[in-house]
Amino acid sequence: MSATTLDAHASAKKRKTSLHNQRLWALWGSYAALAVFVVIFLVPPFYTVITSLKSSAEISAQTGSPWMVNHPTLENFWYLITYPNFQTYYLNSAMITAVTVAVSMTISIMAAFSLSRMGFWGSQTLSTGVFLTYLVPPSLLFIPLFQIVGMLGLINNLWCLALLYPTLAVPFCTWIMIGYFSSIPKELDEAALIDGASYIQILLKIFIPVAMPGIIAATIFAFTVAWGAFLYPLAYLYTSNQMVLTVGIISDLIRGDVFQWGKIMAACLLASLPPIVIYACLMDYYVAGLTAGATKG
Amino acid sequence: MAEVSCRKVVKEYDGGVQAVKGIDLDIADHEFVVLVGPSGCGKSTTLRMIAGLEEITGGEIWIGGDVVNDVPPRDRDIAMVFQNYALYPHMSVFDNMAFGLKLRKFPKDEIKRRVDEAARILDIGVLLDRKPRALSGGQRQRVAMGRAIVRNPKVFLFDEPLSNLDAKLRVQMRTEIKKVHQTVKTTTVYVTHDQIEAMTLADRVVVMNHGIIEQVGSPAEVYHRPTSRFVAGFIGSPAMNFLPCRIDEAAGGGLSVRINDAIKIAIPAERTARYLPFKGKEMVFGIRPEHLTQRKDEGRPGFEPVDLLVDVVEPMGMETMVHFFVDGAPICARLDPATNAEPEKMLGLTADMNQMHIMEKDTGKVVY
Numbered sequence: 001m002s003a004t005t006l007d008a009h010a011s012a013k014k015r016k017t018s019l020h021n022q023r024l025w026a027l028w029g030s031y032a033a034l035a036v037f038v039v040i041f042l043v044p045p046f047y048t049v050i051t052s053l054k055s056s057a058e059i060s061a062q063t064g065s066p067w068m069v070n071h072p073t074l075e076n077f078w079y080l081i082t083y084p085n086f087q088t089y090y091l092n093s094a095m096i097t098a099v100t101v102a103v104s105m106t107i108s109i110m111a112a113f114s115l116s117r118m119g120f121w122g123s124q125t126l127s128t129g130v131f132l133t134y135l136v137p138p139s140l141l142f143i144p145l146f147q148i149v150g151m152l153g154l155i156n157n158l159w160c161l162a163l164l165y166p167t168l169a170v171p172f173c174t175w176i177m178i179g180y181f182s183s184i185p186k187e188l189d190e191a192a193l194i195d196g197a198s199y200i201q202i203l204l205k206i207f208i209p210v211a212m213p214g215i216i217a218a219t220i221f222a223f224t225v226a227w228g229a230f231l232y233p234l235a236y237l238y239t240s241n242q243m244v245l246t247v248g249i250i251s252d253l254i255r256g257d258v259f260q261w262g263k264i265m266a267a268c269l270l271a272s273l274p275p276i277v278i279y280a281c282l283m284d285y286y287v288a289g290l291t292a293g294a295t296k297g
Numbered sequence: 298m299a300e301v302s303c304r305k306v307v308k309e310y311d312g313g314v315q316a317v318k319g320i321d322l323d324i325a326d327h328e329f330v331v332l333v334g335p336s337g338c339g340k341s342t343t344l345r346m347i348a349g350l351e352e353i354t355g356g357e358i359w360i361g362g363d364v365v366n367d368v369p370p371r372d373r374d375i376a377m378v379f380q381n382y383a384l385y386p387h388m389s390v391f392d393n394m395a396f397g398l399k400l401r402k403f404p405k406d407e408i409k410r411r412v413d414e415a416a417r418i419l420d421i422g423v424l425l426d427r428k429p430r431a432l433s434g435g436q437r438q439r440v441a442m443g444r445a446i447v448r449n450p451k452v453f454l455f456d457e458p459l460s461n462l463d464a465k466l467r468v469q470m471r472t473e474i475k476k477v478h479q480t481v482k483t484t485t486v487y488v489t490h491d492q493i494e495a496m497t498l499a500d501r502v503v504v505m506n507h508g509i510i511e512q513v514g515s516p517a518e519v520y521h522r523p524t525s526r527f528v529a530g531f532i533g534s535p536a537m538n539f540l541p542c543r544i545d546e547a548a549g550g551g552l553s554v555r556i557n558d559a560i561k562i563a564i565p566a567e568r569t570a571r572y573l574p575f576k577g578k579e580m581v582f583g584i585r586p587e588h589l590t591q592r593k594d595e596g597r598p599g600f601e602p603v604d605l606l607v608d609v610v611e612p613m614g615m616e617t618m619v620h621f622f623v624d625g626a627p628i629c630a631r632l633d634p635a636t637n638a639e640p641e642k643m644l645g646l647t648a649d650m651n652q653m654h655i656m657e658k659d660t661g662k663v664v665y
Contacts, residue, residue: 187383190350195397195444196371205396209387 045272052076052265059261076266085240086267089248092158093227093271096244099162100226104169105219111170112177113203117189127178134171141167142235149236158242164232169225173218180214181207216285220278227275245271299361299374299451299484300326301347307355308342308508316342318508319356324501329478329485333495334505335531341456343505344488348454349373361451376445377454380461382437384429384444391425394443408447415446418480419473435466439473446481453478455487459494471497492532496520504528521652526581526661529654535586535618537654538628542582544575544655554582554653557624565599565650571664572655581661583654586618589630591638592645599651607638619644 051059053072064070080086114120115127145164146155154160184207192202208215233247243251249267253260301324308317317339324330332340345351347358349370357364365373376397384393391412398408416422419439429437438458445453455474459467475498478485489495495502496516504511504519504527512519512528523529529537540556544564547553552564552572564572592602605628611618612634619638621628630646638644655664 185381185383187379187381188385190348190370191377191379191383191444192385192396193350194348194370194375194377195448196400197396198371201400206385210385 048265048268051261052269054262056260056262076262077270079263080267080270085248085252086270088241089243089245089252090270092242092248093244093246094274096158096161096165097223097226100165100169101219101222103162104166104173104222105215107166107170108173108177108218108222109203109208109215111174112181113199113207115174116178116181117207118199127175130171130178131175134175138168138229138231142231145232146235155236156238156242158237158244160236161226161229161232161244164236165222165226165229168229169222173222176218176221177211177214180211180217184210213285216282220282223278224275227271300324300328300359301452301484301486302359303343303347303356304359305356306343306346306353306358308339308346308351309354315508317346320505320508320510322503322510322513324484324486326484327482329487329498329500330503331487331489331495331499331501332503332505333489333492333531334511335490337507338505339508340488340490340503340505344454344456344486347452347486348375348377374448374451375454376448376450376452377456378438378441378445378458380457382429382441382461384437384440386429388428389425390421390427390429390432390440390443393429393440394425394447397444397448411447411449412443415443418446418477419443434462435470438462438470442474442477446477449481449483451484453483453485455485455489457489458487459489459491467494474498493534496532502532504531506531522663522665523654524663526583526656526663529583529656529663533585535629535631537583537585538589538626539656540582540623540626540628541658542580542655544572544578544580546576552576554650554655556582560603560623562601562603562648562650564653568650568653575655575657575664579658580664581656581658583656583663584648584650585652586629586631588649588652589628589632589646590649591630591632591636592647599649600647601650603646603648604643605646607640607642607644610636610638610640 047067050067050069053069053074053076055071055073055075058064058069058071111130115123115130145167149155149160149164152160152163154163188206188210189202192206197205228246230246233244237243237247240248240252245267249264249271253264253267301322303320303322305319305321306317307315307319309315316337320339320343322330322343332343334340342351346353347360349365349368353366357366359365360373360375385396388396394412394415395408398411403411412425413422416425419442421436421439421443424432424436424440429440432440438461441458458474459470462470471494474487478498487494487498499516501513502516502519503513506527512524514522519528519532523532523537526539530539543555545553545555545561547561547563551566551569554562554564556562589603605621605623607619608622609620611620615634617632617634617636617638619630619632619636621630621644632638656662657664
């Protein structure tokens with residue numbers, strides 16, 4: 001083997017080693033960053049679980065580590081499950097969320113289809129406008145909305161939320177759906193048009209089945225908005241029979257300066273169950289739906 | 298089945314850009330017409346206007362004796378095959394093919410009969426339960442054709458249907474399309490930028506350029522009797538050779554093509570009358586690569602000797618392409634593979650002047 005070949009071999013080996021080291025460092029860096037995020041995000045739920053399993057006496061005791069449970073109990077959960085108000089909040093949240101999701105998705109899908117496919121005058125500007133409305137913070141809107149809700153006679157009426165939540169969910173859901181619909185090749189609707197489909201048939205028979213991952217992503221978003229919204233129910237509802245989980249928990253379980261931490265934490269966990277189940281089952285669709293349109297024309 | 302006519306059809310986009318500039322075209326019943334031309338020539342726009350997918354700015358489109366300018370695509374009784382197949386990804390092959398029939402409320406047994414018949418013609422019977430993602434490119438294109446066939450429409454429209462396939466499959470599918478047309482005989486308008494597809498499939502070829510029709514004719518006509526320099530250059534692979542020339546009087550009477558001081562080629566006597574009005578004028582000389590052969594047939598009328606310096610030799614198995622430069626213009630000759638052509642050496646060629654073309658320099662019009 002000549003000297004030149006040996007040199008080339010050595011230099012190639014050196015380059016390979018250097019690449020290997022760089023990759024190793026990148027991996028270690030990624031894992032370190034991920035570990036920090038995992039700790040930051042998982043400590044609060046962990047603490048919630050720990051506290052929910054403690055009795056009031058154990059929570060208020062000054063001895064022992066607050067991160068350990070010495071005498072685990074399900075009394076907080078049992079109290080909430082048998083507590084009529086909590087059942088009402090849960091039912092109210094479920095009803096309002098179901099209606100919000102149904103209304104938001106119906107509006108979003110139809111709006112996104114017309115904005116992305118029907119190509120009418122001003123559709124581009126409207127698409128941008130839809131997204132811009134999402135940027136307006138709800139805290140800016142709740143005072144003017146209070147007047148509207150008042151005018152409609154819906155103050156302290158649970159169903160005012162069915163009117164208000166879609167204003168939060170529709171813009172972003174429409175935006176997700178526009179992205180997804182835009183990633184569907186134009187030839188598909190042209191083929192359907194030639195096959196004899198009307199626009200509504202194209203939407204129902206082609207677009208909705210093809211865009212199901214996007215629809216699921218948007219549905220999850222609408223669900224999250226409706227299930228977790230706090231400001232509007234706090235502003236517009238004040239009796240127990242009308243409240244939803246988010247405000248019901250704090251208004252019932254915090255009395256003056258007495259915080260029933262065990263029950264609050266148990267209530268939070270019970271309230272988190274539906275989103276956790278939905279995210280766990282549909283995570284793949286959610287990610288696919290959010291990223292669609294980002295890479296395809 | 299029906300005839301299709303375009304009368305002064307214009308398509309103008311926002312901003313005044315004219316994609317189609319008033320074309321007239323009559324397509325007979327059962328005819329297979331191919332619109333061919335380079336990108337942006339207006340061929341796809343014309344097809345989409347026939348389909349009803351593009352609005353017409355001016356003129357009239359007739360299908361089966363009716364003006365269809367304002368008729369929506371679904372009521373034109375046409376079927377279209379797209380370049381990217383446009384199969385519904387969530388439906389099985391059967392449902393893809395049956396979709397149009399279901400929308401038109403055909404009875405179930407009739408739908409099944411038609412789908413099975415189309416599947417038999419296209420040999421896709423075993424694929425009926427599969428989803429499009431489980432099919433190869435060629436199979437998808439067959440399904441797209443099946444979707445068109447089951448409807449038994451008046452007109453088939455094909456928009457570059459083979460462009461997404463690899464070279465081998467393209468040749469195979471080309472034959473399939475021709476076979477299907479021979480079987481169902483539906484009037485067909487086919488758009489392609491591939492002139493080989495155009496030549497092999499068409500009853501008549503429509504060559505388009507810059508939104509106008511340059512020439513309509515049978516494949517043999519557009520190849521052997523092009524009416525313009527554009528058509529002469531576009532149809533044929535490798536393209537026709539063009540050289541600036543002057544029509545001069547030949548030494549022994551008659552006319553000759555003067556390329557430069559060294560190259561003067563006699564024009565056959567029977568063409569003298571045709572080119573006489575252009576004597577002394579600057580023209581363009583055109584000759585196809587296959588009409589330049591290695592020196593033979595000397596003495597036969599119309600076969601004239603030319604000596605050129607070889608630039609590149611490209612052996613292709615069944616033939617050898619030999620490239621030259623004449624006054625900076627590239628020239629290609631399609632020679633026998635046994636040629637002894639070598640780069641940087643002179644090669645004696647024979648130009649078959651019976652097949653030559655002379656074009657006007659300014660208009661590009663071929664002189665006949």
